[in-house]
Amino acid sequence: MSRSLRRGALAATAVVFSIASLSACGAGMDAQTLEVRPDNAETTVDGIKVQNAAVITQPKAEAEGPAVVSATIFNNSTEQQTIDTITLPGVSSPVKLSPATGSGPVTVPAQSSIIIGGAGNASAVIENGQAAAKNTGGVQDIVFRFSETGDVTLQAAVVPATSYFAGYGPSSLPKPPEKPAQEPSGTPSAPSGSPSVSGAPGEPGNGQSGDPGTPSDSASASNNAGH
Template identity: 55%
Template sequence: MSSSLRRGALAATALVLSIATLSACAAGNDSQTLEVKPDNAATAVGDIKLQNMTVITQPDMGAGPAVITGQVFNNGKDAQELQSIKVVGQGTTIKLSPAQGSGPLMVPAHGSVLLGGKGNASAVLPDRQGLNDGGQVQLAFGFKTTGEVRISAFVYPAKSYFKEWGPSEAPSAPATTPSGKPSTPAGKPSGAPSMKPSGTPQGKQTPSAPAHQ
């Protein structure tokens, strides 16, 4: 091999090594792809896995109930009963209801239960006390067999994407009538009745149209 061909081969090898080194650096620990993280964490204890848990409150910081949404997976061979959900640090009782009928909320073997939304199981807090939109809370799920499983959940108002998953609106206050001034019954005009018939005033006659000659 001539010296010119040998120098060309060495240069090509050096270029390939340089490209490989740069590619390795781009895919290293500082790679942007490693910075992508899910919005909601998932956690698993034994056969139970919790995923995408979110607390949804009334829109516009309104008072009223809040709900928990997310999915509960059971990878075991036996069904498990979800007995309770608690907001860690609070004594609030959360009402659990299955998707159909009444009774305990069961997670089927090798299956899952979706919390929140029309036609699904529900977990309802009576009010939003201590829940701040945009913040995070710790939820403790109590299972009869697995025991307690904790997960962090974001708190969002029932707007935009979360509107269809949010709680029922808080009941509005009933309309009240000022004391001592009852409303007028329907079909009866208010005020003093008129003493004059409608049409021509009393004591006056309307002249007839002149006859044509």
């Protein structure tokens, strides 16, 4: 091969490598950009992946009521697993787990996934929501204990049940205080006295002379005097 042909081949190879490198960087950057989402706490241990984990409190930090843990659980293993417990280190209030329907443990089927939080899904309720609300705007450690994998720990954002999180927040929200029924300023007082009756009809003192068919003695006396 001549020297000029050799130089041309080397130049062409350099151009191909340059284009390949740029394409790889572009694809890699795009892929990483697509994977970055705000408040998207996730981790993977063995065949279990916990994604989109969050602690959702009442809409207002000072409001009393429960808080919840929300997450999507993927089970990529060949056997189903149950979520035995969910704990929040530093928060004394326990987390009550309930399946989407019925009672019993929360089960993640093999090669499938479940959602915790939101209507029609499994739930993880923190009864004393104010304990979790102390970290609103920050992060909170969450420990998911699975029947086979064991503990899976990650840090999740603590957010109020507003905007996007409103549909996944506590189902029990504080109700506005009811206004007391307004009572009338005064009630009419009973009459101070009731009319008295001095006697029944036909009895002395009632203004009637007696039996209306019998002339009174005074009328008889007047007639006799006229004669």
